[in-house]
Amino acid sequence: MAVTMKDVQFDVRDGGSFIFERAGEFRIFTPEDFTDEQQQMRAVALRFAEEEVLPRIVDIEAKKPGLMRELLEKAGELGLLMLDVPQKYDGLEQDKTTTMLITESLTRCASFAVSLGAHVGIGSLPLVYFGTVEQKTKWLPRLATGELIAAYALTEPGSGSDALAAKTRAVLSDDGTHYVLNGTKQWITNAGFADLFTVFAQIPSDKGDQFTAFLVERDSPGLTIGTEEHKHGITGSSTCPLILDDVKVPVDNVLGTIGKGHRIAFNILNVGRARLGIGSIGAARYALKLATGYAAERKQFGKSLDTFGLIRAKLGSMAAAIYAGEALGYRTAGLIDRKYHALEELSPGPDDDDFQKAVEEFTIEASILKVHGSEALDFVADEALQIHGGYGYMTEYPIERVSRDARINRIFEGTNEINRLLLAATVLKRGMKQRIPLMQKFQAISASLKKGEEPTFEPVGDALVDEQRQVHRMKHAALFAIYQAVQRYMMKIEEQQEILGAFADMMIEVFAADSAIARTLQYGDGPLASFYADCTTLTVEHARDEVFTLAKRVLAAALPGDKLATGLDQLAVLDHWRAVDVFGVRERLAATVIDAGGWPGI
Numbered sequence: 001m002a003v004t005m006k007d008v009q010f011d012v013r014d015g016g017s018f019i020f021e022r023a024g025e026f027r028i029f030t031p032e033d034f035t036d037e038q039q040q041m042r043a044v045a046l047r048f049a050e051e052e053v054l055p056r057i058v059d060i061e062a063k064k065p066g067l068m069r070e071l072l073e074k075a076g077e078l079g080l081l082m083l084d085v086p087q088k089y090d091g092l093e094q095d096k097t098t099t100m101l102i103t104e105s106l107t108r109c110a111s112f113a114v115s116l117g118a119h120v121g122i123g124s125l126p127l128v129y130f131g132t133v134e135q136k137t138k139w140l141p142r143l144a145t146g147e148l149i150a151a152y153a154l155t156e157p158g159s160g161s162d163a164l165a166a167k168t169r170a171v172l173s174d175d176g177t178h179y180v181l182n183g184t185k186q187w188i189t190n191a192g193f194a195d196l197f198t199v200f201a202q203i204p205s206d207k208g209d210q211f212t213a214f215l216v217e218r219d220s221p222g223l224t225i226g227t228e229e230h231k232h233g234i235t236g237s238s239t240c241p242l243i244l245d246d247v248k249v250p251v252d253n254v255l256g257t258i259g260k261g262h263r264i265a266f267n268i269l270n271v272g273r274a275r276l277g278i279g280s281i282g283a284a285r286y287a288l289k290l291a292t293g294y295a296a297e298r299k300q301f302g303k304s305l306d307t308f309g310l311i312r313a314k315l316g317s318m319a320a321a322i323y324a325g326e327a328l329g330y331r332t333a334g335l336i337d338r339k340y341h342a343l344e345e346l347s348p349g350p351d352d353d354d355f356q357k358a359v360e361e362f363t364i365e366a367s368i369l370k371v372h373g374s375e376a377l378d379f380v381a382d383e384a385l386q387i388h389g390g391y392g393y394m395t396e397y398p399i400e401r402v403s404r405d406a407r408i409n410r411i412f413e414g415t416n417e418i419n420r421l422l423l424a425a426t427v428l429k430r431g432m433k434q435r436i437p438l439m440q441k442f443q444a445i446s447a448s449l450k451k452g453e454e455p456t457f458e459p460v461g462d463a464l465v466d467e468q469r470q471v472h473r474m475k476h477a478a479l480f481a482i483y484q485a486v487q488r489y490m491m492k493i494e495e496q497q498e499i500l501g502a503f504a505d506m507m508i509e510v511f512a513a514d515s516a517i518a519r520t521l522q523y524g525d526g527p528l529a530s531f532y533a534d535c536t537t538l539t540v541e542h543a544r545d546e547v548f549t550l551a552k553r554v555l556a557a558a559l560p561g562d563k564l565a566t567g568l569d570q571l572a573v574l575d576h577w578r579a580v581d582v583f584g585v586r587e588r589l590a591a592t593v594i595d596a597g598g599w600p601g602i
């Protein structure tokens with residue numbers, strides 16, 4: 001099935017299908033596909049960040065009372081808080097590619113972006129996707145303008161990653177009119193000023209605890225907001241505990257189905273992850289801009305820093321990381337949008353669960369995006385700080401803040417460890433359930449490598465053929481390695497976290513390289529063609545080294561003594577190092593970045 005979006009025809013794909021497809025075989029959504037209208041919205045968001053947020057950064061970071069709320073309301077006046085809200089409830093009902101583009105544009109001030117993201121994302125989306133018509137009518141129009149601010153309260157002192165182990169209790173009153181909530185929620189973003197909280201709690205019952213979401217208003221008697229945390233980064237955002245002491249919540253405020261709170265919690269986190277991944281790439285672009293500007297101005301040994309080879313190499317590597325992050329990020333947003341539009345065409349209706357299905361379908365890609373984006377940002381921000389030398393360590397230079405703010409992204413919305421485990425387990429589970437053709441592929445690869453033959457490769461077009469071939473090999477290497485581990489550990493593979501982590505890392509590298517190739521092939525011969533091609537070559541080269549190292553480690557862990565040599569021989573059929581002038585590629589990338597004063601793309 002195909003869907004036409006913005007006059008471009010896209011095939012609807014299933015989650016995880018990139019593992020089995022050829023790089024560039026299907027059109028992916030890329031930043032080059034943004035419409036004029038989307039570009040205009042992005043310009044509004046960027047101007048808001050530059051003119052309203054960044055000039056007040058010192059006050060924001062000092063948590064000047066009322067300031068964050070005032071800025072959110074101003075963002076609301078520009079329509080930046082209503083993108084995800086259905087038109088029926090006074091919103092703009094934009095697709096995910098648009099909301100992610102806006103997120104990306106605001107992340108140059110992470111404290112503000114996190115506050116806005118928590119409001120429009122994890123704060124409001126539970127209501128958008130799981131609320132009743134009455135609940136939506138009551139709150140959504142005011143959330144869309146910023147008159148009300150939302151927050152999401154899942155974490156507790158004893159339950160972070162293990163969110164379903166939450167201890168907050170919700171007991172139905174004798175007259176059946178309300179639930180009484182008791183417990184403590186911890187590290188809740190926006191809690192200092194939010195008006196509406198999605199609170200997760202256990203309802204005790206004969207069938208055991210039923211994990212359920214509730215909409216809790218700030219002025220509910222018994223609800224106390226604790227003091228602000230003192231944080232390492234994003235210091236301008238509000239992070240407080242909620243103490244629930246016999247808080248009465250009307251039964252009408254139960255969100256979604258009793259006992260199905262996990263569906264809300266995890267679906268919303270999936271969207272949050274994708275948003276966080278793209279936002280991280282936006283912050284990385286800002287870090288690149290800061291580093292490029294500084295490297296042009298600062299002189300040592302009578303020359304500006306940007307003439308030194310080791311500094312230029314950093315700029316080149318940073319650019320490639322951003323390119324791949326954008327490619328896989330917008331690809332994922334486009335995949336979700338397309339699936340959603342396709343499901344909508346099959347069963348139109350504003351209040352059904354098509355969007356949740358579309359999001360669930362791309363669990364693997366959303367987790368990859370979260371991990372890749374946050375780690376690409378850490379890499380880019382750290383190198384940008386290094387380019388600033390000692391000045392980068394001083395708070396008067398914005399890169400100091402950017403590098404501190406970057407760190408949180410690996411922790412919240414599911415830690416990167418949890419996302420790695422989740423994405424690896426999801427690939428294997430879908431394979432076992434025959435939702436994706438993993439088992440057939442395992443057998444085909446094994447048969448071919450046993451004969452010492454490379455699986456057949458057919459390039460898509462005649463550009464980047466070497467890169468395409470390497471990605472084809474990487475996919476097979478990753479699947480071959482994990483197949484050996486699956487055969488050894490069978491169902492107990494779940495306990496082999498290091499193997500799953502290595503498999504996740506291989507999938508992340510493969511998706512990044514695959515997406516970079518697809519974007520570059522689609523771009524054709526535009527003005528940035530050689531820059532994009534160089535970014536792709538560097539991404540593929542990096543991915544190849546990682547994937548084959550990891551595949552060997554997995555084999556070494558999974559294959560008993562005498563079988564290891566055979567396994568390594570079979571893997572060697574795919575393992576072809578090719579001489580790429582990485583230094584030359586980085587040098588060309590750096591030259592373009594320096595010319596542009598930062599990221600040269602749109």
Ligand SMILES: Cc1cc2nc3c(=O)[nH]c(=O)nc-3n(C[C@H](O)[C@H](O)[C@H](O)COP(=O)(O)OP(=O)(O)OC[C@H]3O[C@@H](n4cnc5c(N)ncnc54)[C@H](O)[C@@H]3O)c2cc1C
Binds near residue numbers: 155159
């Ligand atoms: C600034 C900030 C804002 C936040 N905002 C919100 C919010 O708005 N709403 C909300 O509900 N929560 C929020 N959180 C909480 C956040 O989502 C959690 O911190 C996160 O889920 C991790 O939980 P934890 O900190 O308890 O770490 P833990 O779960 O204790 O994990 C500690 C370490 O162990 C690892 N680990 C845990 N389990 C496993 C496992 N099974 N296998 C391997 N490794 C494992 C983790 O990856 C991590 O490295 C926020 C946190 C911070 C710091």
